[in-house]
Amino acid sequence: MSNSVEVSGSLRNRLVLTLIGGAAVLAMLLFFAVRSYAVQVAQQGQDSILEASVASMLDAATIRDGAVELDLPYSAFSMLSTSADDRVFYAIYQDGTFLSGYEDLAYSEGQPFETQLMRGSDVRTVSASRTMIGADLRTDIQIVLAQTQDALSETLDQISRNVALFGIGFFALAAALSFWATSATIGQLDKLTISVTRRGPQDLSPFAKPVPQEMAPLVKSLNSLMGRLDQSLSQSEDFIAEAAHRVRTPLATVRSYAEATLQRVDKEENREAMRSMVKAIDESSRAAGQLLDHAMTTFRADHLERDDIDLVELVAELVQRLTPIVDMKDLTLTQNGDGQVPYAGDPILIQSAVRNLIDNSMKYSPVESAITITVAADPAPRITVCDQGPGFPSNEIETLTARFQRGANAATTIGSGLGLTIAQDVALAHGGALHLTNQPEGGACVTLSFSH
């Protein structure tokens, strides 16, 4: 099973980018909207001053002795003073004829306000006229007034700077908020991940803690997936137990019939055949038992569940259970080593492994020999089973732990070649190893070691 997951994109990045991007666009919009509004307001300000100025100029026109007189008011120009010392131009026309001022400034009939280029700078112009009616005279006075826009652009620059600062501030705040919102949202997912990771391997119960509404469908499907998994797992456990039962029981029956028949058969060659039959049945029964044990080991190793146990106590219990059988075979089984070796592991698996090792020593040792079990805590928790038999065939010692692999010395012994495989699987499942050695003074030694 591979632990890596195909990753495409990041929710966090996408969220942050969307929110920050949105904030940036908003900040820009804000900037341009306020700026264009400011331009409008500032222009209106200049326009209204120009308008007032030109109105007071027109107001000063009088008809005297049948001729138009225009005494430009000083104030009309005073009011055009600006902080940037803007230049001022004007032109006065009577019925289209130039009277005074700047002749290059043309009167515009339709549009009162215009922005145009004059003598190298942008000027805002206002055109206004007044009809004068005298005794026998009707005439139009037209005035164009122009002013450069230096003060206006200074004001606009200042406004732009302020608005830009405001926009940047708005953006920074929105960015900070979006980071916060994103991590708060992703935090919920992280929380769920942690609670999934923290679960024991056998814990397939549904999640009970409340989750945000948007995550409810995900948690719901997770719960239903785990429910189905739980169900199929218990089904396969049941299946293994069921299979063991179904194979062993009929074999036991067949064996008891064969034993009974053997008692009644007298002819030596028939008895021989019956004995071979019993041996074959034993062989099958052993194989079935070991196969199921192996299947159980594999299953439990895949879903390893660790309990706090004392290895010394566990071995002692096993030794006690096996003593009658050992005695029957005229062997001695002794346990020594540390007084207590606490370890977190699966007791059923460890017992199964140790049982297989003792089983081997019993099978391959001569009568009246001793089997020693040593349990030690240092450097790592380990259980060593040694006997006084012939030891492992030294040329096969490397391969004996493989499945169905039996040694040359095992030809006459009933077995399936799975014992050491089971012991090794148990060791590996607990992060340890299985070590086969031959003692110099004779006898095999197998060490089952665990990691912390």
Add this chain to the structure above:
Amino acid sequence: MRYTLVLALISLSAAAGAQEWEDRQLFNEGGGDSALRIISSTDTNLFAPLIETFVTRNPDVAVEYLVTGTADIDRRFRASPGDFDIAISSAMDLQLKLANDGFALPLEDIEHPAWAEWRKSLFAFTSEPAAIVVNREAFDGHPIPQSRQELIEALRARPEIFHDRIGTYDVRRSGLGYLFATQDARASETFWRLMEVMGALDARLYSSSSQMIEDLSNGTIIVAYNVLGSYAEPRAARDDVLEIVLPSDFPTTMMRTALVSQETTQAGAAEAFIQFLVSYQWEDDGEARTLPPLSEEDAIERATIGLEPALLAFLDTLKRDKFLTEWENALIQD
């Protein structure tokens, strides 16, 4: 090539226009490739110390100083702005109009208070009030008038003494005279009454302050109205009978201004000169000067004419014609 041409042009125009100038002087001759040409309305004797200080500090700059009347400066400068590097004039309105019309080169690097500059192109460097200068002997036993109103009363009281012996600017010929007159007229009606009284007494008309002061000291006239106090002071110091009166009702104060021609070929030297001018004439440096320094106090307390576009109003031809007609009606009553 171009350099020779410029030289040739300068010598040509100098030769052609030699008699057209009131005065013409070259400072630090041979100090530079070509001289910095300053067209000015300020008398050479008042301005020379400044130029001399400038050329000692800038030995590689030669200065040609050309003196003419304020109205003439405006006319010549407009006609050929490339002929001059700097224009200095006491007619603030004409100078402001030159700058407004784009004849002045903006000098962004010059630090000067806002009230004393316009568009970084026109720089004020003196504060000079318009004064009434009287011959004390003529007022023997009579109080010396301290305001326009008192002057009107004094003139009316003894017309036989003052007939043909008072002087003022001919505003038609002098730009500064026109500036003072229009500002006076703007401030109070007293001005027109004074003009009428002066007209009735056949006042003499002058086109410059120095001529008026000359006639005052030689006794041709005994009262001069709207004379530059700065010109009268050295004479009053020598000549005990002259008294300078700053009208207590509203003293009109003018600021002399300088601008660099937009078409100058010596922008660097011209800017250095303006920089020198404004710092030399700054009131706080305590130097002894021939021209009154720029005074912030004057600008605030006295009615100093402001550098603002309103100065353009009286330069409008219609308005000017109307003003001159009224002035002629008041002053020239034959």
